[in-house]
Amino acid sequence: MDTLCITGGRVLHPDGRVRTDDVVIDRDAGRILAVGDETRAADATATLDATGGLVIPGLVNAHTHASMTLLRGYADDKPLDAWLREDIWPVEAALTPDDIEAGAELAALEMIRSGTTAFADMYFAVDRVAAVVDRAGLRARLGHGVVTLGKDEPAAAADIDESLSVAAELDGAADGRIRTAFMPHSLTTVNEDHLRDGIARAAAADVPVHLHANETADEVDPIVDERGQRPLEYADELGALGADTFLAHCVHVDDAEIDLLADTDTAVVHCPASNMKLASGMAPVARLREAGVTVALGTDGAASNNDLDLFDEMRDAAMIGKLAAGDASAVPAAAAVDLATAGGADALGLPGGRIEPGAAADVAVVDLDAAHLTPVHDPVSHLVYAARGSDVRHTVCDGRVLMRDREVVTLDAAAVRERAAAAAHDLVARAEADG
C-alpha cells in the first residue's frame, strides 16, 4: 500500500483534544488510515514532517466566487448595491473564460497557501474553474450562477438549463474531487417560475442547491412587502430548503426562519468578513448553532473580503459572534474551528473536515514555531485568535501533498500570479474603456 505518514505533530482530534500523534494516509484511496499508530508510521512509503506543528483538517471555504481574486481591492468602501452596480457588474460583464480561469488559478494558489483544501464556487465558465481544481489538486463543489433579472424569457430559461447541465456534466470530475450544485443567485435575482422549475429539476436529479439568502435588509424587505412572507418561508415553499441545500449569508433571519433551517436540515454558510465589509450586519451564528443548524464558513469573493484566508474568517466568526450575541463566551475558538472544518464539509456534502480513520485525507499542518504563536497555552485558541494563513506549512488534499514547506507543488506560483495580474489589468482596462 502506498502510504504517507505525517509525523511528529500535535493532532487536533474530532473531539477537540490535541495530542501528539502520527497520521497515516492511504494515498491510493485518498483516506486517513490510522491516527496515532506508530507501527504503521515506520512502514510508510513517504513522510511529511510536522514537528512543532499542529495537524488540522484541511479548511473548507463553503462560499466563494474564486475568480473574483482578479478584482481584489478594485473597489472598496461602498454599499453593496452601489458596489455591485457601479463597479463589480460592469467589470464582470467584460470577463472572458480565460480571465475566469486565471482568477480561479490565483484563488487556488492562495487557498492552498492558507490551508484550504475544499471550496464551493458559484460563478461562470465552470468548466474552466473545474480544470483549475483538477490540476491544483483541490476538492470543490462547483456551479453556474443563474441570474434571470433583466433577461428575456429564452435567455432566462437557458441560464437555468446551463446551471443544471453544468451540474450534470461536471459531477465526479477530477477523480471524484469535483461535485456540483444547481446555483440560482438569490431569491430576488431569479424569478419565481424559474426558481420553482430549476429547483424541481435539481431535486429530481439529486443535485444539491446553493444560493445567497437574507444577506441584507434590502434583500429581505421587498420579499416581505410583496409576498407577506419571510424569504426563507418563500424558499421553503419553492422546495429550496433541505439537507442538500446550503445557503450563503443568512444575516437577517428571524426566529421562525432559524427554526425552519433547523427543521429542514438546511445548512448556512456564514461569511463574516464580507458581511462586515459591506455593512450587511451580523449573522446570529450562536443562535443558529444552538438551534442545531449546520453552519460553515465562507470568504465570499475576494472583492468583498479581500482575501481567501479562512484563518481570518475563523477569527472574524468568533469576534463578531461575540458582538452579535453580546456575550464574550459565544462562538468560542473550538466552535470557530468547527465551522471551518467539519461544518464546512457537512454543509457541502463533501468528505473531509475531521482527522480520523476513514475520513478523506484533507489535512493542513500549521507551524506554531513563531513569535506571534508563543507561548502555546492552547493551540486551538491560537488557530482562531493568533494564527494566519501564512503559518500553514503543508497542505494535503485527497492524500496528495499540494504544498510542502510553503512551496506549492501542483501550481507554478510565479506563473499563476503573473498571468492573473496581467488578466486583471487588461480586464479593468477593457471594462473602463466600455464604461
Add this chain to the structure above:
Amino acid sequence: MDTLCITGGRVLHPDGRVRTDDVVIDRDAGRILAVGDETRAADATATLDATGGLVIPGLVNAHTHASMTLLRGYADDKPLDAWLREDIWPVEAALTPDDIEAGAELAALEMIRSGTTAFADMYFAVDRVAAVVDRAGLRARLGHGVVTLGKDEPAAAADIDESLSVAAELDGAADGRIRTAFMPHSLTTVNEDHLRDGIARAAAADVPVHLHANETADEVDPIVDERGQRPLEYADELGALGADTFLAHCVHVDDAEIDLLADTDTAVVHCPASNMKLASGMAPVARLREAGVTVALGTDGAASNNDLDLFDEMRDAAMIGKLAAGDASAVPAAAAVDLATAGGADALGLPGGRIEPGAAADVAVVDLDAAHLTPVHDPVSHLVYAARGSDVRHTVCDGRVLMRDREVVTLDAAAVRERAAAAAHDLVARAEADG
C-alpha cells in the same frame, strides 16, 4: 553624513498618494532627509532594497500591555469581568519583574516583525520594559498602571507616587526614544481623591495622562448612577482631559462626550479586536473622526486579542467601523491606515507616522509580492484588507534597521521566544499552585 536610502519601493505619502520614490534617512539624527531625491540616493552610506514593496510609516500601537504576551491564549471566550477576576488578575499577581521583561521582549520581537515601531505601554516594572525598548530599538511611551481599588491608603498613595516617579525618571531614556505618562488604570479602579491628586501633579510636571475609559457598559453605568454624570464629564472635572491625554477604548460614549473629547483635544485609542473579543461593543470611530477627535489604534494586551499585529487592527477598525455606522463607506482603507500611523503618533505625542522630510525615520516596508496581494489595483486597500504582519519585509526605527528581510537584527529571536515560553510556563504553574 551617515545616510540610509530605502530604494525602489512605492512610497505612501502623507496625502495618501502612492508613488515610486527613494527615501533618504539621516541616521545620526534619526530623521527622514528627503523623499524622491535620487541624487542623494546615489550618495547614501547604506541602502535597503524595497523593490516590489510599499514603504509606509512604522505602525503605532497606541495601547497595549506588552508583557501580557505571556498570557496569549491562556484564557479566552469569557466576559471581561470574569476573565479579569478568575484568570488574568490571579496570574498577574504572580508576575515577577523577570517575567515582565521576558513578556515585553517577546512583544517587541512580535511588533518589529509586524512593522510596529512605536507603542504605548501601561504595566508594572516599567524600568524592565524600558530596558527592552532600549535594546530592541523601538520607540515608546511607557507608564506604571495605578489601581487603588482594594488597597489601603498608604499603598494607594504609594502607587500614585510610583506612577509619577517612573514617569519622571524614565522620560528621555533610550536616546530620547522613551517618553512617559502618568497612567491611572481607569475612572472606576482609582478613587476620586487619588485621581485628582495624581492628575494635578502630572499636569504640573507636564506629564501626559493615559487611562482606560468607557470600555464597557458595566464601567459606565456605576459612574452615571453614583454621580449623575457621564464618565467623561467626570474625567473633565478631574482635569484629566486635554491635548496631553489619550484614552483607551471609548466604546460607550454619547454625543456630548464626543463633543467634549473634540473640544478638549483629547485623543482616543480604538482597540477593535479587544472590544470584539470581550463583547464590549463597537466604538463610534466614524463619528469621533467626523467630530475632529484624534483617533489611534491599539491591540490592547495579547490576552484579549491575541496578537500584536496592527494589520489585523487596521482591518478590524475598517470592518467594525462599517458595522457600527451601518455604512459600508465608513472608515475607508485610508482612514484605517491613518489611525495606525499619523493618528497613533499624534495621540501619543511621539514623532513619526508620516513619510516626509523632517519626520522621524520610523518606516516599514511591506512586500506586495504574494498570492494574497495579487493583483495590485490599490496598495492602500491591500494594507488594510489583505496584508498581514508577516508581509512586512523591513522595519526601521529612528533611522536604525530593526528587521532586514524578515531577520530581526536587534534581538535574538530564538532566545527571546525560548525565554518567554519558559517564563509563561512557570508563571502559570506558580499561579495555579497558589490558587
